[in-house]
Amino acid sequence: MSLSEVRIQTEDFDLSAEVAQLRADHPKVGGIVTFVGTVRDLNEGASVSEMELEHYPGMTEQSISAIIDQAxxxxxxxxxxxxxxxxxxxxxxxxxxxxxTSAHRGEAFAACEFIIDYLKTEAPFWKKEQTPGGARWVDARVSDDDALKKWQVR
Structure with missing residues (x-):
């Protein structure tokens, strides 16, 4: 049985608790790969004091679920x-x-990287940073688009 879950939330998460739950769900798990993204205090040469993330409720969860299904x-x-x-x-x-989670690390690493690459470019999130020069919206990075290209079927 293959499980997936998408949660959009304001509250923080506990990495250890989340991994423990994933391990408890499947006794055949041989590998768990995680990626945690954090807010940086510097972006494009400017100090960042705060980042605000907005999303499109319903559409965001559906988009991320579709990414997981592809993986x-x-x-x-x-x-x-x-x-x-x-x-x-x-x-x-x-x-x-x-x-x-997967039986083997290779599949888990590849699927995790695939999901985060698609998440960075395809999920409907908008980021606004507070900098000394005022608020600014964060555009997609060329490097994120380039990372996504490696997953395209040729």
Missing amino acids: KQRWPVFSALVIHRVGPLKPKDQIVLVAV
Whole structure:
């Protein structure tokens, strides 16, 4: 059985508790790969005092679920979890957790990287940073688009 969960929330998450739950769900798990994204205090040469994340409720969860489904079609994973925070966040705050379980590490690493690459470019989130020069919206990075290209079917 393959499980997936998407949670969009304002509150922080506990990495250890989330991993423990994933391990408890499947006795055949041989590998768990996690990625945790955090708020940086510097972006594009400017100091960042706060980042606010907005999303489109309903559409965001559906979009992320579709990303997870694509990963499950490519690799034999047992479960995938995406927790993404919204609202105002400070430097060092956790933003996102992507966790994938599989029988083997290779599939778990690939699926986790795939999910985060798609999440960075395809999920409907908007980021606004507070800098000394005022508020600014964060545009997608060329490097994120480039990372996504490696997953395209040729």
